[in-house]
Amino acid sequence: MERIGVFICRCGTNIAAVVDVPAVTAAAKNVPGVVHADENAYTCSETGQAAIVKAIKTHNLEGVVVASCSPRMHESTFRECIKGAGLNPYLLEMANIREQCSWVHPDKAVATRKALKLIEMAVAKTRKLEPLTPSSVSVSRQALVIGGGIAGIQAALDISAAGYKVTLVERLPTIGGKMAQLDKTFPTLDCGA
Numbered sequence: 203m204e205r206i207g208v209f210i211c212r213c214g215t216n217i218a219a220v221v222d223v224p225a226v227t228a229a230a231k232n233v234p235g236v237v238h239a240d241e242n243a244y245t246c247s248e249t250g251q252a253a254i255v256k257a258i259k260t261h262n263l264e265g266v267v268v269a270s271c272s273p274r275m276h277e278s279t280f281r282e283c284i285k286g287a288g289l290n291p292y293l294l295e296m297a298n299i300r301e302q303c304s305w306v307h308p309d310k311a312v313a314t315r316k317a318l319k320l321i322e323m324a325v326a327k328t329r330k331l332e333p334l335t336p337s338s339v340s341v342s343r344q345a346l347v348i349g350g351g352i353a354g355i356q357a358a359l360d361i362s363a364a365g366y367k368v369t370l371v372e373r374l375p376t377i378g379g380k381m382a383q384l385d386k387t388f389p390t391l392d393c394g395a
């Protein structure tokens with residue numbers, strides 16, 4: 203993929219007070235595969251999303267990198283956004299330059315360098331992205347626990363207590379694992395078995 207657009211968010215001053223956004227935007231234009239880079243005050247806003255849609259159409263973008271907050275916050279927002287512009291929603295990558303950069307680095311020069319590195323990595327990944335189609339499979343509400351040691355037994359009990367049918371598999375004739383071989387256990391001196 204050789205036509206990637208990069209959208210760098212200022213998030214008001216959340217990012218812009220620490221990261222030199224204009225410098226990062228200028229540098230992002232020179233990253234291999236990038237044909238368009240721009241900055242927005244609030245990329246998740248209607249205006250910010252409209253700018254992404256417009257750029258996708260104007261520059262015939264094949265993939266999008268949004269450098270902003272955590273994907274947990276807005277990945278679905280931007281997936282929907284690029285889908286609205288006709289791109290497969292999975293041709294999106296986010297570079298987290300807020301939680302993992304501006305919020306944790308007081309040094310502006312360091313934060314700016316790191317923001318660009320995060321964007322370069324996101325672009326590199328985007329170049330290898332392929333369109334995906336969501337599919338669904340039926341799930342059997344049962345669990346298989348392999349290993350009948352203490353951890354396996356406890357896991358089986360916990361899952362069972364949560365209301366699921368559990369099958370516990372052990373290759374030896376008895377369960378209990380190493381614990382069953384112990385005579386006494388500290389500090390209660392209970393027998394292992």
Ligand code: SF4
Pocket residue numbers: 211212213214216243244245246247270271272275276300
């Ligand atoms: S996309 Fe994220 S970083 Fe940008 S304005 Fe919205 S919340 Fe802030």
